[in-house]
Amino acid sequence: MPELPEVETVRRGLQPVFEGSRIVAVEQRRPDLRFPFPPDFVASLTGRSVVSLGRRAKYLTIHLDRDPVLICHLGMSGSFRVLSESTATIPGDFHYERSKNEAHDHVVFHLQDAHGASHRIVFNDPRRFGFMLFSTAAALNEHPSLAGLGVEPTGNALGGALLAELLRGKRAPLKAALLDQRLIAGLGNIYVCEALWRAGLSPRREAGSIVATTGRTSVRCERLAGAIRDVIAEAIAAGGSSLRDHAQVDGSLGYFQHSFSVYDREGHPCPKPGCGGTIARIVQSGRSTFYCPSCQR
DNA sequence: AAGTGAACCTGAAGGC
DNA sequence: TGCCTTCAGGTTCACT
Incomplete structure (x- = not known):
């Protein structure tokens, strides 16, 4: 959950x-x-x-x-x-x-x-x-559970420059890199899918490929870092996402699930204005990825 | 060494 | 109705 x-x-x-x-x-x-x-x-x-x-x-x-x-x-x-x-x-x-x-x-x-x-x-x-x-x-x-965790995606700690540093040289798919708790700590399947859609980046792309080769900070890294911070902040403000059963401690539901753009929306039209694509589901490292093949490149 | 897939466990949902 | 398969918000371990 x-x-x-x-x-x-x-x-x-x-x-x-x-x-x-x-x-x-x-x-x-x-x-x-x-x-x-x-x-x-x-x-x-x-x-x-x-x-x-x-x-x-x-x-x-x-x-x-x-x-x-x-x-x-x-x-x-x-x-x-x-x-x-x-x-x-x-x-x-x-x-x-x-x-x-x-x-x-x-x-x-x-x-x-x-x-x-x-x-x-x-x-x-x-x-x-x-x-x-x-x-x-x-x-x-x-503690073994906490040592080695990466940066929190809350606040302003995660910026484009740091994200570029974390992803530079990584050959794994971007989706897999964002799920790696040693790089960014706290993202899971839902918010990775949502952040990638917001940033217009394909989950299949090689992670290191969004890092600029020259000294300049990659605009893609800036965009992705911002998308991650935004989606996490909005989800916290909404009390999280309630799927099957997840509830707040008083039994009430979070409501961020109503704001999903791609997660669990296979076959639905891409919500990006003017895109016209259809949300697809693929499997990456054994887990579902939802994304728009048209506008996520 | 980084990257991938299986394992851990139960329940819900869908197909027949 | 029941039986079967597939899938689920995560982490860790074994393998290439």
Whole structure:
């Protein structure tokens, strides 16, 4: 499910509930997800207070009043939802979103906030590609999951010059290079397809071919860097994309999926004014790519 | 060494 | 209805 905008949406949804709350209990309902839980998972979290929630690429980081830091990844189908006692009709009865299969509720955090109100945060993940691991605060950036991640596509860090540097000499298809988390961290299948369409660049093109050979910054790199920043910022503002099931933590849906130009739109007309092309689906490194063969060169 | 494909796992959707 | 195949927002590992 989740690329950077969805994970950021989750972070913003969980933040007001987690921050300043104490973890009074943790239910860990199975020994593993994609990886085994840390052996001291429950004991290390119980009784701790949550100081802040962070995000790096598609990883959520939960910072406590002392080590460890909890690193969470949602995989393809992971989601969090918040159940607050205050929204229940009966005290002690937590409002429960029953549309999801409870068999895949793998972790439940029981929280008490600064006002004494109780909350539960439930992690659900049918495919179990997600995971939760520990790090220390001091070595967080050297944790195997986070070390080696590339630049965030948010803010102004990613510009044409940096993108050119990252892609120079790369023989892989442009699509594959943009999915490489060591170069740009947080893009996934949807937003790569959308950014390439916005930039008018073919996903099949050799990545290094958009880098100017002379010293001048490539106009294609500038255009692509801008398209990436724009699509990510717009998607975050829209609360992410909700496909099959992905929801915000209160169960509501993001709405960026309504803004897709190419993703999952095979056979539809290209939305670029005057283009007249038809969106095609091809497979690159085992994954669907959607693009317009007419205006993406 | 960079690049490609399979593996991990479950559920939804479509064809017959 | 059921059975089969294909596909899904990601990462990692094994291979060329």
